[in-house]
Amino acid sequence: MGAGCHVFGGPCKSCWSGPHPPFAAFAAGRPFAAGRPHPSSTAFSRVPTVHSGTAFPFPVPRPAHVVFSPPTLSFGLAYVRFVNPLTASSAPLAQAAPPPTTHHRPCPPPGQRRSRPSASASLLPFPAPPPPPICVPFHPPPLPPPPPLPCVWVMASALRRVLVLNAGSSSLKYRLFQVDAGGTVGGVLATGAATGIGDTAAGVLDADGVTVPLPAGGGDGANSHAAALKAVMARLAPALGTPAAAAAAAAADPGGGGGGGGGGAAAAAAFAPTLAVGHRVVHGGAHLTRASVLTPAVTAAIRDAAALAPLHNPANLAGIAAAAAATGEGVPHVAVFDTAFHATLPAAAATYALPVDLAAAHGLRRYGFHGTSYAWAARHLAAAVGVPRPALNGVVLHLGAGASAAALRGGVSVDTSMGMTPGEGLIMATRAGDIDAGVVTHLMRHVGMTAADVDDLLTRRSGLAGLAGTPDMRAVLAAADAGAPAARLAVDAYVHRVRRYLGAYLLGLGGDAHVLAFTAGVGEGSPRIRAAVCAGLERLGIVLDGDANEAAAAAAAAGRVVTTISGAASRIRVVVVRTDEEREIAMQVVELLRGGVEGGGGGRPAAAAGG
Ligand SMILES: Nc1ncnc2c1ncn2[C@@H]1O[C@H](COP(=O)(O)OP(=O)(O)O)[C@@H](O)[C@H]1O
Ligand SMILES: CC(=O)OP(=O)(O)O
Ligand SMILES: [Mg+2]
Structure with missing residues (x-):
């Protein structure tokens, strides 16, 4: 960090010697111009040492691309320099790049050892240096390079809206939030979801309750994330007000009226850098352990991690590329990682019992997912239970289409059921969860399946879909009620798996859990x-109140985030948490950009982070 550059705090003498150019532009009502590079853009010393104590000692990337440099303290304003999220051209960005993942290193002939990996490439905190690894060739699927964006300056305190994109494999959900001057994420300005992406049949965009077909046969391909994003940005143009979004609206609706797509010229005129975009990114790999402004280095790391989350990261990257192209310059994009919340996993919980050299060379370890949902739960549970977050112990069960469990001790993740990929653990809608690795080799040796076949089987054709013929738990329960044996077995196996993890986590917490939370x-x-799940656990201190359990959905529908469903005799409070991953992402975006609390996704509670 350059002398005098007080990240988050004081004047940045090494950046600006005179009036601060972005502030001058802002004061004059002009869009901010690209700034000259910060001379010390590897500086960002306020990232808390999440690797202290029981936390996993991974190198925490220092987001060199973000430099808070208030020029004049009397204004109380902070500027954030956002460099190009997607290109890798500038020198400071190259410095910021995380260590290369080892699977990109060239391999010697199979079976031969390669040279010892560098310290930065070692992923686990092994006490003794491991022997040189045996090389196993590993080739992640190639992904297209994302489009370029230029450097921009944004005044973080000017943020008024955050667009959150959650790009799934076949869907694209979005929500546009209002942000007030104090940085509080408020009302929802727009919401919707594009579905059927990648299908041969036409996809649809459900925007604020209005369903429209996605454009088919367009130049950039029918039913692609890019096509869906284009349609979404056209709908949002009046609310977003970026020149690129306005141009998209004008192109989609040259008449300028109706359908939410008009107003392009007005939107362009009203352009101001008050928008940020938050992206849910499922896998951040070993190095992205907190919400990060998208830079070339961050984008490259997400691409590296795509091999570990093949259902999710490629879709996330497609969403990022399409959104970056749609918003154009002047808009910071932030990635919020599912894996980040689990950066605190102790080594014992994150380790696979594999040869240490092989695991280190190939990143074979447990990461955990659904961290955005757990971060949201942790935000709300401490207050609901009445303990400070750094003292909060409990178990959270995220039971959605993808499902996982997490144990929280001291408000942070100490165990979780998903592993290197989101395939481990609980029975899910279409994923098998835990399975003997021998099943995989058996299928390959004796049934003739390829790795891709097994991937498809375990991630898309198993779980509830495999057991009961439908991925939808509502349909499974209805079939079970109607007496279908397969559906009954599916429910029993599902509950059995959840209870197996619940028991393990309660034991791991030494019986000292304040709360058991259900969500998703x-x-x-x-x-x-x-x-x-809770049946017969009275001796463990879990006693449901049947009426409260039945009434929880109504409380959630009325807007309540945490609803208690346990009775007075319950030592452990049992609750339902209405998860809101999009709002959590928006909050982490604002927290990151304003330089205040360092994100609920950072694996440490805000208080412990000193924020
Ligand atoms: N009332 C309900 N009872 C049982 N299962 C439900 C209910 N509502 C939704 N689900 C199940 O929740 C799953 C979707 O959960 P969600 O958290 O939205 O998943 P995701 O975000 O991973 O797509 C579906 O598989 C659906 O069957
Ligand atoms: C990580 C994961 O499984 O996400 P989802 O539940 O959205 O599929
Ligand atoms: Mg989900």
Whole structure:
């Protein structure tokens, strides 16, 4: 960090010697111009040492691309320099790049050892240096390079809206939030979801309750994320007010009226850098352990991690590329990682019992997912239970289409059921969860399946879909009620798996849990599953109140985030948390850009981070 550059705090003498150019531009009502590079853009010393104590000692990337440099303290304003999220051209960005993941290193002939990996490439805190690894060739699928964006300056305190994009494999959900002058994420200005992306049939965009077909046969391909994003940005143009979004609206609706797509000229005129975009990114790999402004280095690391989350990261990257192209310059993009919340996993919980050299060379370890949902739960549970967050112990069950469990000790993740990929752990809508690795080799040796076949089987054709013929728990429960044996077995196996993890985590917490929380589609929607999970656990201190359990959905529908469903005799408070991953992402975006609290996704509670 350059002398005098007080990250988050004081004047940045090494950046600006005279009036601060972006502030001058802002004061004059002009869009901010590209700034000259910060002379010390590897500086960002306020990132808390999440690798202290029991935390996993991974190198925490220092987001060199973000430099808070208030020029004049009397104004109380902070500027954030956002460099190009997607190109890798500038020298400071190259410095910021995380260590290369080892699977990109060239391999010697199979079976031969390669030279010892560098310290920065070692992923686990092994006490003794491991022997040189045996090389196993590993080739992640190639992904197209994202489009370039120029450097921009944004005044963080000017943020008034955050667009959150959650790009799934076949869907693109979005929500546009209002942000007030104090940085509080407020009302929803627009919401919607594009579905059917990648299908041969036409996809649809459901925007604020209005369903429209996605454009088919366009120049950039029908039913692609890019096509869906284009349609979404056209709908949002009046609210977004970026020149690129306005141009998209004008192109989609040259008449300028109706359907939410008009107003392009007005939007362009009203352009101001008051918008940020938050992206849900499922896998951040070993190095992206907190919400990060998208830079070439960050984007490259997400691409590296795509091999570990093949259902999710490629879709996330497609969403990022399409959104960056749609918003144009002047808009910071921030990635919020599912894996980040689990950066605190102790080594014992994150380690696979594999040869240490092989694991280190190839990043074979447990990461954990659904961290945005757990961060949201942790935000709300401490207050609901009445303990400070750094003292909060409990178990959270995120039971959605993808499902996982997490144990929180001291408000941070100390164990979780998903592993290197989001395939481990609980039975899910279409994923098998835990399975003997021998099943995989058996299928390959004796059934003739390829790795891709097994991937497809375990991630898309298993779970509830494999057991009961439908991925939807509501349909499975209805079939079970109608007496279908396969559906009954599916429910029993599902509940059995959840209880296996619940028991393990309660034991891991030494019986000292304040709270058991259910969240996500099944966790929030099904009193039956909640009751089955909690049945007979009175001696462990878990006693449901049947009426409260049945009434929880109504409380959630009325806007309540945490609803208690346990009775007075319950030592452990049992609750339903209405998860809101999009709002959590928006909050982390604002927190990051304003330089205040360092994100609930950072694996440490805000208080411990000193924010
Ligand atoms: N009332 C309900 N009872 C049981 N399951 C439900 C209910 N509502 C939704 N679900 C299940 O929740 C799942 C979707 O959960 P959600 O958290 O929205 O998943 P995701 O975000 O991973 O797509 C679906 O598989 C659906 O079957
Ligand atoms: C990580 C994961 O499984 O996400 P989802 O539940 O959205 O599929
Ligand atoms: Mg989900």
